[in-house]
Amino acid sequence: MTYGSNHALPESELQPINCLYAQWTCLVCGGMEEIASDEEAPVPPICPSCHRLAVAEALAALRGVRR
Numbered sequence: 001m002t003y004g005s006n007h008a009l010p011e012s013e014l015q016p017i018n019c020l021y022a023q024w025t026c027l028v029c030g031g032m033e034e035i036a037s038d039e040e041a042p043v044p045p046i047c048p049s050c051h052r053l054a055v056a057e058a059l060a061a062l063r064g065v066r067r
Helices: 048-066
Strands: 021-025 032-036
Touching: none
Parallel strands: none
Antiparallel strands: 021 032
């Protein structure tokens, strides 16, 4: 069996796809995050939990340097 243009839908039957949500992957933990399709993923793609943890660790390191 071969696949090719004879198995494609005619243009009259093609319909646009409306996506309500988009997914992206956190670079730190690898977790999947879902956002509305009209929003953009953060750059760099880091989830809110990993972002809060990084800020807390940075603040703890700064407090250690000040002493």
